[in-house]
Amino acid sequence: MSTDPVALPPDAPGLAGRDGGLYVLLLYMVSVGFALVISAGLVAVSGNAWGSVAEALVEGAFLAPGRWGETLAVATPILLVSLGMVVGVRAGFFNIGQEGQLLMGALAMALIGTRVAGSGPLLLMGGLALGAVAGGLYAGVAALMRFRRGVPEVISTLLLVFVAFQIVGFAITTDWFLRDLDPNRPSQAVTSAALPGSVRLPVMTVWGNEVTIGFFLALLGAGLAAFVLARTVFGFKLRLLGSNPKVAQQAGVSFGKAGATALFISGATAGLAGAVMLAAGASSARLTAGFSNEIGWQGLLVALLARNRPLLCIPVAILFAALRTGSGFLAATGVDRTVVDVVQALLVLALLVPPAVEFMRDRRRVSIAAQVAEPA
Amino acid sequence: MNDIVGALGDIFSSPAMYGSAVRLGVFLAFAALGELVAEKAGTINISVEGSLLAGALGGTMAYDLSGSTVLGLTAGAVAGVLVAMVAANMSHRLTADQFVVGITVNVLVLGLAGFLDATAGPLGGRAGVVTIPLLSRIPVIGQALFSQTWPTYLLYGLIPLTWWLLYRTRWGLEVRSAGENPQAADVSGVDVNGRRRQAIYYGGVLSGLGGAFLILGQVGSFDVGVVGGRGFIAIAAVYFGGWTLRGTLIGALLFGMADAFRLAVPVLGYQVNAQLLAALPYLLTLVVMYFITKRFVQPSALARPFVRGLR
Numbered sequence: 001m002s003t004d005p006v007a008l009p010p011d012a013p014g015l016a017g018r019d020g021g022l023y024v025l026l027l028y029m030v031s032v033g034f035a036l037v038i039s040a041g042l043v044a045v046s047g048n049a050w051g052s053v054a055e056a057l058v059e060g061a062f063l064a065p066g067r068w069g070e071t072l073a074v075a076t077p078i079l080l081v082s083l084g085m086v087v088g089v090r091a092g093f094f095n096i097g098q099e100g101q102l103l104m105g106a107l108a109m110a111l112i113g114t115r116v117a118g119s120g121p122l123l124l125m126g127g128l129a130l131g132a133v134a135g136g137l138y139a140g141v142a143a144l145m146r147f148r149r150g151v152p153e154v155i156s157t158l159l160l161v162f163v164a165f166q167i168v169g170f171a172i173t174t175d176w177f178l179r180d181l182d183p184n185r186p187s188q189a190v191t192s193a194a195l196p197g198s199v200r201l202p203v204m205t206v207w208g209n210e211v212t213i214g215f216f217l218a219l220l221g222a223g224l225a226a227f228v229l230a231r232t233v234f235g236f237k238l239r240l241l242g243s244n245p246k247v248a249q250q251a252g253v254s255f256g257k258a259g260a261t262a263l264f265i266s267g268a269t270a271g272l273a274g275a276v277m278l279a280a281g282a283s284s285a286r287l288t289a290g291f292s293n294e295i296g297w298q299g300l301l302v303a304l305l306a307r308n309r310p311l312l313c314i315p316v317a318i319l320f321a322a323l324r325t326g327s328g329f330l331a332a333t334g335v336d337r338t339v340v341d342v343v344q345a346l347l348v349l350a351l352l353v354p355p356a357v358e359f360m361r362d363r364r365r366v367s368i369a370a371q372v373a374e375p376a
Numbered sequence: 377m378n379d380i381v382g383a384l385g386d387i388f389s390s391p392a393m394y395g396s397a398v399r400l401g402v403f404l405a406f407a408a409l410g411e412l413v414a415e416k417a418g419t420i421n422i423s424v425e426g427s428l429l430a431g432a433l434g435g436t437m438a439y440d441l442s443g444s445t446v447l448g449l450t451a452g453a454v455a456g457v458l459v460a461m462v463a464a465n466m467s468h469r470l471t472a473d474q475f476v477v478g479i480t481v482n483v484l485v486l487g488l489a490g491f492l493d494a495t496a497g498p499l500g501g502r503a504g505v506v507t508i509p510l511l512s513r514i515p516v517i518g519q520a521l522f523s524q525t526w527p528t529y530l531l532y533g534l535i536p537l538t539w540w541l542l543y544r545t546r547w548g549l550e551v552r553s554a555g556e557n558p559q560a561a562d563v564s565g566v567d568v569n570g571r572r573r574q575a576i577y578y579g580g581v582l583s584g585l586g587g588a589f590l591i592l593g594q595v596g597s598f599d600v601g602v603v604g605g606r607g608f609i610a611i612a613a614v615y616f617g618g619w620t621l622r623g624t625l626i627g628a629l630l631f632g633m634a635d636a637f638r639l640a641v642p643v644l645g646y647q648v649n650a651q652l653l654a655a656l657p658y659l660l661t662l663v664v665m666y667f668i669t670k671r672f673v674q675p676s677a678l679a680r681p682f683v684r685g686l687r
Contacts, residue, residue, distance in 0.1 A: 163655045
């Protein structure tokens with residue numbers, strides 16, 4: 001969006017004294033309050049006390065022993081996915097296939113970890129790198145379709161998710177590919193073999209909570225994304241492309257090249273998230289059919305809620321992870337755990353409203369100012 | 377090689393295959409028709425997926441409560457339009473990005489469906505098959521087209537209705553102008569964002585009906601994954617059809633046939649890799665999109681928000 005090059009007279013009505021601050025704050029509070037009231041209503045309608053639900057959520061996310069470590073472990077891939085989404089959206093591209101790209105990353109990690117012989121740390125590094133590449137290339141399919149043939153990436157990335165599920169399904173049921181060949185495998189369900197202990201991410205124990213190195217990796221990624229977007233030429237190009245593709249192209253930013261890079265990055269972080277998940281021991285460090293477990297969707301929502309600011313993604317990712325891990329404790333209250341999915345989506349939807357309203361107000365101001373500026 | 381040809385011949389000559397192709401195609405066509413109208417007005421309405429799921433859920437719940445298919449379909453349409461109203465007002469009244477809104481709405485409906493399914497546990501049921509005399513005797517396609525559950529026949533009415541609305545009414549002209557040149561339409565006094573919202577509502581009604589049809593006319597029971605991304609395949613059908621009514625319907629039928637093929641192969645006793653078969657509709661859609669998207673001229677303002685004074 002560009003603003004009009006209208007010269008605004010300083011005394012234009014509506015411009016004097018931007019009553020912004022309080023109004024905007026109020027707007028946000030009303031929006032979030034609305035989302036929470038609907039959520040509470042939903043719980044109440046299903047015949048439960050929402051107070052005890054909130055208590056169980058907090059208990060499950062932070063207070064019970066070992067839980068906040070678990071929350072951080074869940075937040076790690078969510079944060080990684082959201083960072084890629086941020087880069088993509090800032091450049092103007094909506095990759096909504098993170099769920100699939102994450103699976104591709106996990107698949108690459110599983111392949112390296114269980115089918116290649118070598119020293120543990122080397123395999124771990126290789127697996128993570130290859131996971132990122134796999135996720136990036138999978139998003140690259142959508143990029144190819146977009147920049148060669150004009151297929152909107154919103155559609156192709158999503159369709160590719162369903163293909164990814166089948167690719168994983170094929171991998172874990174095929175002997176030469178990833179299927180666990182150990183006759184003593186613990187469950188009858190088809191999975192890949194477990195990642196050997198030497199190929200896992202190191203875990204630190206802090207006050208009885210296990211924290212994987214992965215979380216710090218993700219934090220580092222957030223800092224990196226913020227820096228690249230705000231302070232580098234490449235980041236500037238991406239933002240330019242996102243805010244005005246025409247101007248970007250006139251300034252010499254290649255639509256296809258920069259766009260494909262943005263899509264690749266958004267896929268690569270999702271792939272890395274999948275690899276990290278597996279290496280951190282998600283689902284017993286085995287690739288399974290439902291391995292992605294909607295982490296991709298979560299990351300996407302986090303990016304939207306954090307309004308595409310990489311550093312803001314950190315607290316939002318932890319919040320969403322907390323809702324997820326907290327929902328594990330909901331069984332005792334009788335409310336189904338899926339209620340948190342509703343809460344999350346409502347929050348995101350509610351928080352779309354304030355900036356839109358602000359935008360409209362600003363537009364109105366500009367047009368009033370323009371009418372005043374023009375002698376009738 | 378001969379085996380494959382023989383097998384394909386076998387599959388494509390089985391009347392069951394065409395029956396299920398029509399059923400699946402009809403489901404897609406409900407959504408695709410609505411999506412066509414929304415896209416003609418300038419929105420790539422990805423909340424169609426959410427409308428379908430909401431329609432399926434609402435239809436099932438209403439059917440469970442009342443035992444009436446008519447009420448089920450009505451509730452489906454209402455649920456579908458509710459979802460569409462959220463999406464339309466967020467993106468064409470508040471000017472939030474249409475993709476962001478669409479994604480969020482889809483996730484919201486998915487969450488709601490999961491919650492309600494777990495809490496209330498909808499069951500669903502299937503409407504009776506109505507065979508139209510005479511017409512159903514047409515060889516090969518007769519049974520497929522005219523011996524279906526009765527909600528199928530709703531679509532046969534909606535096709536001319538949509539055509540008439542879009543091409544023979546003032547409203548339709550304004551909708552199309554909002555999608556082709558919103559600035560010009562605005563100057564001529566057309567309420568561009570209003571028309572866009574209404575187009576999305578229409579899409580919501582049709583998608584809601586489609587979702588309810590999926591449960592009550594076809595599957596028979598609700599499941600959270602019942603729509604499974606086919607809203608996006610419906611969008612692909614609109615692209616396939618080059619934004620024409622006829623083409624969109626052909627696209628819906630084609631993709632429906634891919635779905636039916638997937639179901640028919642194991643039934644007829646052929647061994648094909650299960651995962652490949654399950655991925656087939658999505659793969660076919662992707663391949664078709666790759667080759668077809670550039671062929672046609674899309675509505676020029678497709679996916680561009682309209683704010684007066686900005687372009």
